[in-house]
Amino acid sequence: MISxxxxxxxxxxxxxxxxxxxxxxxxxxxxxxxNARNVALWVSGFTFVISLALVLNFxxxxxxxxxxxxxxxxxxxGISYHLGVDGISMPFILLATFLSPLAILASWxxxxxxxxxxxxxxxxxxxxxxxxxxxxxxxMFYLFFEGVLIPMFIIIGVWGGKRRVYAAFKFFLYTxxxxxxMLVCMLAMYIDAGTTDIPxxxxxxxxxxxxxxxxxxxxxxxxxxxxxWPVHTWxxxxxxxxxxxxxxxxxGVLLKxxxxxxxxxxxxxxxxxSEFFAPLIFALSIIAVIYTSLVALAQSDMKKLIxxxxxxxxxxxxxxxFTLTEQGVxxxxxxxxxxxxxxxxxFFCVGxxxxxxxxxxxxxxxxxxxxxxRYAVFFMFMMxxxxxxxxxxxxxxxxxxxxxxxxxxxxxxxxxxxxLVLGATYMLWLYRRVMFGKIVSAEVEAMExxxxxxxxxxxxxxxxxxxxxxxxxSLLDVMAGSIQVVLxxxxxxxxFVIAGR
Amino acid sequence: xxxxQMADIMPALPEIFLAAVALVLVLVAAYGGETAANARRVTQxxxxxxxxxxxxxxxxxxxxxxAFGGMFSADAFAGFMKALxxxxxFAALAMSIRTSGDDDINKPEYSLLILLAxxxxxxxxxxxxxxxxxxxxxxxxxxxYVVAAMRTSSLRSSEAGLKYFLxxxxxxxxxxxxxxxxxxxxxxxxxNGIALALAGQDLPPVFIIGMVFMICGLAFKISxxxxxxxxxxxxxxxxxxxxxxxAIAPKVAAISLLxxxxxxxxxxxxxxxxxxLVALSVASMVIGxxxxxxxxDIKRMMAYSSIAHMGYATxxxxxxxxxxxxxxxxxxxxxxxxxxxxFAIILLMRRDGAEATKIVDLKGLSRTHPSLAVGLLIMMFxxxxxxxxxxxxxxxxxxxxxxxxxxxxxAIIGVVTSVxxxxxxxxxxxxxxxxxxxxxxxxxxxxxNRMVLGASLAVVLLFFAGLGSLLGAADTAAVxxxxxx
Numbered sequence: 001m002i003s004x005x006x007x008x009x010x011x012x013x014x015x016x017x018x019x020x021x022x023x024x025x026x027x028x029x030x031x032x033x034x035n036a037r038n039v040a041l042w043v044s045g046f047t048f049v050i051s052l053a054l055v056l057n058f059x060x061x062x063x064x065x066x067x068x069x070x071x072x073x074x075x076x077x078g079i080s081y082h083l084g085v086d087g088i089s090m091p092f093i094l095l096a097t098f099l100s101p102l103a104i105l106a107s108w109x110x111x112x113x114x115x116x117x118x119x120x121x122x123x124x125x126x127x128x129x130x131x132x133x134x135x136x137x138x139x140m141f142y143l144f145f146e147g148v149l150i151p152m153f154i155i156i157g158v159w160g161g162k163r164r165v166y167a168a169f170k171f172f173l174y175t176x177x178x179x180x181x182m183l184v185c186m187l188a189m190y191i192d193a194g195t196t197d198i199p200x201x202x203x204x205x206x207x208x209x210x211x212x213x214x215x216x217x218x219x220x221x222x223x224x225x226x227x228x229w230p231v232h233t234w235x236x237x238x239x240x241x242x243x244x245x246x247x248x249x250x251x252g253v254l255l256k257x258x259x260x261x262x263x264x265x266x267x268x269x270x271x272x273x274s275e276f277f278a279p280l281i282f283a284l285s286i287i288a289v290i291y292t293s294l295v296a297l298a299q300s301d302m303k304k305l306i307x308x309x310x311x312x313x314x315x316x317x318x319x320x321x322f323t324l325t326e327q328g329v330x331x332x333x334x335x336x337x338x339x340x341x342x343x344x345x346x347f348f349c350v351g352x353x354x355x356x357x358x359x360x361x362x363x364x365x366x367x368x369x370x371x372x373x374r375y376a377v378f379f380m381f382m383m384x385x386x387x388x389x390x391x392x393x394x395x396x397x398x399x400x401x402x403x404x405x406x407x408x409x410x411x412x413x414x415x416x417x418x419x420l421v422l423g424a425t426y427m428l429w430l431y432r433r434v435m436f437g438k439i440v441s442a443e444v445e446a447m448e449x450x451x452x453x454x455x456x457x458x459x460x461x462x463x464x465x466x467x468x469x470x471x472x473x474s475l476l477d478v479m480a481g482s483i484q485v486v487l488x489x490x491x492x493x494x495x496f497v498i499a500g501r
Numbered sequence: 502x503x504x505x506q507m508a509d510i511m512p513a514l515p516e517i518f519l520a521a522v523a524l525v526l527v528l529v530a531a532y533g534g535e536t537a538a539n540a541r542r543v544t545q546x547x548x549x550x551x552x553x554x555x556x557x558x559x560x561x562x563x564x565x566x567x568a569f570g571g572m573f574s575a576d577a578f579a580g581f582m583k584a585l586x587x588x589x590x591f592a593a594l595a596m597s598i599r600t601s602g603d604d605d606i607n608k609p610e611y612s613l614l615i616l617l618a619x620x621x622x623x624x625x626x627x628x629x630x631x632x633x634x635x636x637x638x639x640x641x642x643x644x645x646y647v648v649a650a651m652r653t654s655s656l657r658s659s660e661a662g663l664k665y666f667l668x669x670x671x672x673x674x675x676x677x678x679x680x681x682x683x684x685x686x687x688x689x690x691x692x693n694g695i696a697l698a699l700a701g702q703d704l705p706p707v708f709i710i711g712m713v714f715m716i717c718g719l720a721f722k723i724s725x726x727x728x729x730x731x732x733x734x735x736x737x738x739x740x741x742x743x744x745x746x747x748a749i750a751p752k753v754a755a756i757s758l759l760x761x762x763x764x765x766x767x768x769x770x771x772x773x774x775x776x777x778l779v780a781l782s783v784a785s786m787v788i789g790x791x792x793x794x795x796x797x798d799i800k801r802m803m804a805y806s807s808i809a810h811m812g813y814a815t816x817x818x819x820x821x822x823x824x825x826x827x828x829x830x831x832x833x834x835x836x837x838x839x840x841x842x843x844f845a846i847i848l849l850m851r852r853d854g855a856e857a858t859k860i861v862d863l864k865g866l867s868r869t870h871p872s873l874a875v876g877l878l879i880m881m882f883x884x885x886x887x888x889x890x891x892x893x894x895x896x897x898x899x900x901x902x903x904x905x906x907x908x909x910x911x912a913i914i915g916v917v918t919s920v921x922x923x924x925x926x927x928x929x930x931x932x933x934x935x936x937x938x939x940x941x942x943x944x945x946x947x948x949x950n951r952m953v954l955g956a957s958l959a960v961v962l963l964f965f966a967g968l969g970s971l972l973g974a975a976d977t978a979a980v981x982x983x984x985x986x
């Protein structure tokens with residue numbers, strides 16, 4: 001019975017109903033703030049519960065898209081309202097619906113002014129994220145992909161730190177510049193294929209020279225989103241200035257849009273160009289992994305350090321995707337989900353101490369473990385997951401990426417592995433400086449241990465990181481079929497274009 | 502010679518009706534006196550007239566589209582564009598109703614002149630002959646010169662009126678000179694006749710000169726760069742109410758006329774004018790985007806913004822295809838509503854009763870006037886072309902046409918300048934949301950502004966929902982424009 005429901009539409013637009021509720025709240029500021037928090041939490045929590053139906057009804061054996069919905073939008077133009085998920089997009093939708101209530105919970109006390117507007121921005125953001133992963137129409141994908149910029153710009157700009165204006169502008173304009181080049185490519189694809197339907201575009205087979213240009217256009221957009229070196233510079237600024245919950249969503253979900261785009265568009269639609277440009281991507285990713293790891297080592301700001309570590313980790317993702325091997329792509333996917341959970345948790349870790357001491361300078365901390373023992377445990381676990389300790393989700397992704405990289409080129413694998421060592425260095429060093437040693441000041445000593453709300457955020461994240469670490473098959477099995485379809489179309493698409501033109 | 506017939510009345514009924522209303526209102530204005538109450542009465546009559554004209558336009562059966570010996574064409578294209586012009590003018594007039602009589606442009610003749618200009622705009626849209634073209638332009642321009650200079654106590658307003666008049670006269674001269682050359686070669690003033698005369702002919706250089714002169718003359722009217730110099734000064738100097746009108750309706754009329762001329766009379770020689778339009782488009786997009794960054798006055802900024810918007814519309818026009826015409830119509834639809842919504846807010850930028858139109862006056866608006874701030878936020882994102890708002894779809898369709906016509910570099914320049922443009926739209930959002938203020942703007946939102954803003958917001962936000970039917974209407978109109986030849 002449930003299979004007849006337009007479940008993807010419901011998940012996508014349910015947060016907008018929350019927005020309508022939020023707009024109707026009346027009363028003085030205190031009442032509005034309290035109600036806004038509750039409405040946002042309940043709506044996003046309810047959205048998550050409904051999205052669980054995707055997991056329960058998902059058939060990992062089926063090859064194509066599931067939960068498909070199609071409705072007429074622009075008749076006769078090959079553009080329609082088309083939603084659907086496969087093993088690649090489904091985990092991302094869950095990631096988005098899972099992190100949204102946690103992010104709202106994380107801003108429970110940190111956001112004290114304009115709470116209603118804040119919650120509206122978050123719910124709009126959730127709609128945009130889910131819609132983007134659920135879209136099976138390129139124009140719709142673009143609407144959601146770009147639409148994300150509006151709430152995120154507001155979130156960084158209004159509730160951000162000191163240099164929030166600069167960070168918000170940089171984030172917006174950087175991303176927009178990449179995206180509009182992709183837009184021109186989308187126009188060219190639409191004209192060539194006569195449709196914006198993603199499954200039909202995948203089967204279309206673009207001419208080899210056209211593939212090259214299209215690939216570069218899409219690269220301009222996705223490379224900024226991922227972000228890849230050298231267009232990563234917006235990320236540290238945006239992360240440092242964004243409020244904690246903004247960083248959680250930014251690192252947890254928004255960065256994944258680039259990687260998802262590569263797997264959904266670049267690989268199956270431009271297979272020849274993907275193979276041709278793979279060495280370029282490897283080079284950029286290796287620079288990202290090593291260079292940003294070194295930069296992370298030199299940071300004195302905790303959030304900035306974790307932001308740079310995100311760039312390094314996303315370097316693994318792009319390497320994995322462009323190995324064009326089963327292990328590599330699966331590893332990249334796994335790494336994205338894992339990084340989504342771990343980086344969100346790490347940013348929350350920073351947020352927890354920031355709420356208490358109002359500084360992110362590493363030197364202001366020291367000996368925190370003695371004051372906040374439970375917090376120290378969670379932080380350590382997430383730190384180790386980020387480093388890739390076996391038994392956590394971080395290990396599986398990095399391991400698979402390395403296997404894939406080894407298949408593609410032993411040099412790539414060698415350099416990538418260097419990044420692992422560097423990653424362990426900066427994370428462990430960060431942990432030592434913040435957590436151990438003498439208690440540096442009276443303020444640190446006076447910090448409260450974490451409360452029930454904070455534990456409620458840490459526990460689900462920890463459980464999932466551990467679950468995927470010890471039982472990775474639960475996620476890998478869901479993705480395997482769809483990844484195989486993508487890789488088959490890469491192989492077949494390449495052969496088809498060579499033979500056909 | 503042709504004989505005046507009843508069949509000529511029907512296609513031109515909306516224009517004839519509005520002209521009649523205007524003539525009646527002359528008497529009302531003259532005998533009612535210079536009071537604010539009379540001004541209000543005239544405005545309300547004019548608005549009612551526009552509403553009826555709009556109904557007439559929408560309900561026209563379009564069985565007979567051509568009237569007055571082919572001078573006048575009331576086809577589906579004319580219907581589409583006239584609806585936009587009527588809506589835009591209606592909104593501008595609605596917002597001009599003031600209860601107090603302190604404002605020195607609060608005079609009965611204001612609405613009257615605008616009504617006459619409106620008839621001129623509608624004639625421009627329907628013009629199918631060089632004579633009708635010129636007549637329409639002059640009927641539109643002359644009343645607008647007067648309203649630009651209407652604030653007699655203000656030097657800026659007089660300057661704006663004079664500047665508008667001088668450059669308008671210059672552009673009319675260019676247009677007329679070009680028309681004479683075109684007539685000289687084609688031997689007829691009828692657009693269909695010109696198209697027929699040019700078909701298969703080896704075009705002499707004199708004709709090309711005439712054609713370029715005509716396009717440049719119209720480029721003045723749509724304020725496409727490099728013929729844009731007057732726009733910022735006139736926008737800034739004119740009373741804001743007048744600026745709101747300038748920014749919307751005349752642009753639609755002028756670009757419709759440009760479309761009639763290029764797709765109609767010069768439809769067979771697209772390769773001759775395409776490069777001219779590409780040059781205009783690139784120049785407008787670049788100058789519009791870069792010029793706006795430096796502005797401190799929101800009216801000047803909107804002037805540059807409109808220059809950029811005309812650049813985007815011209816990009817679709819340059820494609821020279823049905824898709825291009827459709828794209829321009831979609832773009833202009835979004836443009837009218839974005840303009841109306843934005844000016845509904847700019848008109849409220851007053852402090853202690855005086856106009857406060859510096860961009861920094863918007864500081865902290867999200868705290869003092871939350872609903873206005875949200876409205877302007879959405880309008881600015883839409884103007885920047887961020888999906889899923891109206892502005893994005895306009896850009897999508899004009900650049901689709903441009904890419905389809907092989908003008909990929911034009912599309913790339915367009916999207917890159919739109920990122921530059923996003924910067925100054927974001928600056929407004931930044932001032933409203935990221936900054937605070939000690940000196941709030943005046944409170945209170947008149948009902949007219951609220952209605953205009955609400956309607957514009959609804960259109961801009963839900964553009965994607967109505968896009969299917971809008972696209973159908975625009976496509977019919979584009980086919981009517983091009984295939985009628």
